[in-house]
Amino acid sequence: MPAPKGEGTLITTVMNNEIKIFCPATIANISCGFDVLGVALDSVGDEMVLRKTKEKGIRITKIEGQDLPLETDKNVAGASGLAFLDACSYDGGFEIEIYKNIKAGSGIGSSAASSAGAVWAMNELLNKPFSIHELVPFAMQGERLASGVAHADNVAPALFGGFTLVRSYDPLDVIPIPSPDALYATVIHPQIEIKTSDSRKILKTNISLENGIKQWGNVGGLVAGLFKNDYDLIGRSLEDHIIEPIRSILIPGFDDVKSAAINTGALGCGISGSGPSIFAFSKGENIAKKVAQAMKEVYENIEVDYEIHISKINTEGIREMAP
Ligand code: ADP
Numbered sequence: 626m627p628a629p630k631g632e633g634t635l636i637t638t639v640m641n642n643e644i645k646i647f648c649p650a651t652i653a654n655i656s657c658g659f660d661v662l663g664v665a666l667d668s669v670g671d672e673m674v675l676r677k678t679k680e681k682g683i684r685i686t687k688i689e690g691q692d693l694p695l696e697t698d699k700n701v702a703g704a705s706g707l708a709f710l711d712a713c714s715y716d717g718g719f720e721i722e723i724y725k726n727i728k729a730g731s732g733i734g735s736s737a738a739s740s741a742g743a744v745w746a747m748n749e750l751l752n753k754p755f756s757i758h759e760l761v762p763f764a765m766q767g768e769r770l771a772s773g774v775a776h777a778d779n780v781a782p783a784l785f786g787g788f789t790l791v792r793s794y795d796p797l798d799v800i801p802i803p804s805p806d807a808l809y810a811t812v813i814h815p816q817i818e819i820k821t822s823d824s825r826k827i828l829k830t831n832i833s834l835e836n837g838i839k840q841w842g843n844v845g846g847l848v849a850g851l852f853k854n855d856y857d858l859i860g861r862s863l864e865d866h867i868i869e870p871i872r873s874i875l876i877p878g879f880d881d882v883k884s885a886a887i888n889t890g891a892l893g894c895g896i897s898g899s900g901p902s903i904f905a906f907s908k909g910e911n912i913a914k915k916v917a918q919a920m921k922e923v924y925e926n927i928e929v930d931y932e933i934h935i936s937k938i939n940t941e942g943i944r945e946m947a948p
Contacts, residue, residue: 643676644749645946648742649786649939650727651734652810652904653778656865656895657843661791663734663782666810667939671738672724672946673702675746682718683707690725701736701767702743708766709744713754719747730818732898733934737779740767745784745943757784757942761799772821772899779898786942788851804938805854809913811891813882813920814902816930819875824899827871836866856892856908863893863906876901878923885919910935 649670655662671690678684683706685695697703702721710718721743727735741764748755755763764780781789781799788802832840843862850858873879873896882903886894890912891905905920907913913935924931 648738651779653898663778665782665939666936668936674722676720687722702739704770705740705767706743708763732902734779736771740764741780741783814932821899860892889919
């Protein structure tokens with residue numbers, strides 16, 4: 626039966642005014658790639674609903690799952706959204722609802738999920754005035770609010786999906802990188818909070834040439850391994866001579882969790898973002914599950930509460946969900 630006149634138009638209008646999205650958790654740094662490499666996860670993330678409003682500006686109307694500020698300028702979704710609004714000619718505004726599953730301060734890109742999600746959804750609702758690459762600097766404004774540094778290594782993989790390399794910040798140049806199909810991540814989150822801003826403060830500002838050489842050899846090796854589907858090369862390259870030796874001191878049981886993961890068959894293991902989460906990459910879901918078991922046992926032995934996630938790589942990034 627043909628649709629009554631006008632019904633199709635009405636449905637289109639309703640769809641265009643509101644969008645529900647999945648915003649993936651992300652692992653940043655990935656051992657050797659401090660501030661430049663990141664990857665999106667598939668089985669853990671937040672949800673957001675964005676709605677166009679006639680009223681200008683941005684209102685955060687609901688946050689569920691966590692106690693975070695509703696004030697636009699204190700919430701990373703608001704901060705990135707305001708940067709987006711400043712750069713486009715739209716004269717209305719947006720309402721935002723945030724449903725958090727990723728704990729703030731966990732090291733798997735909680736702030737990035739909201740920052741990237743807000744600008745991705747706004748762009749969709751306005752029929753994509755910006756490319757994905759152009760959305761990155763807006764989302765980085767949310768990261769500036771969360772950590773004091775406008776880094777892109779979580780928001781880039783959230784927006785593009787898969788692995789991303791931030792080749793340069795000035796000018797911004799983000800390179801999406803393919804990855805082998807059977808690559809899985811296991812991420813364990815000991816239930817302690819480390820603020821990104823605090824874990825940045827303990828880093829040294831100078832590195833030795835010797836460590837620099839090792840580190841950029843590994844970054845090149847990791848990127849090559851991802852392109853070539855070479856799991857052994859990926860594993861050999863998951864080394865961090867600069868950040869991990871300092872930051873791992875803040876994470877209880879780090880060395881034991883890492884050894885347990887590697888001894889169980891993980892390709893490599895390191896700090897996720899600024900911690901305290903620890904990630905391991907494995908070839909195939911079965912090994913990723915065994916690695917999860919081995920990591921859990923370490924925390925059970927030392928009586929540290931944890932959450933654990935096993936996920937394939939999310940190659941799509943933020944995605945629209947059924948309403
Ligand atoms: P993560 O690495 O998990 O993103 P950070 O420590 O970098 O954790 O950022 C979390 C900080 O950002 C917290 O201080 C939190 O209160 C603040 N914040 C503001 N808005 C949000 C939001 N929508 N989602 C997550 N964190 C937010």
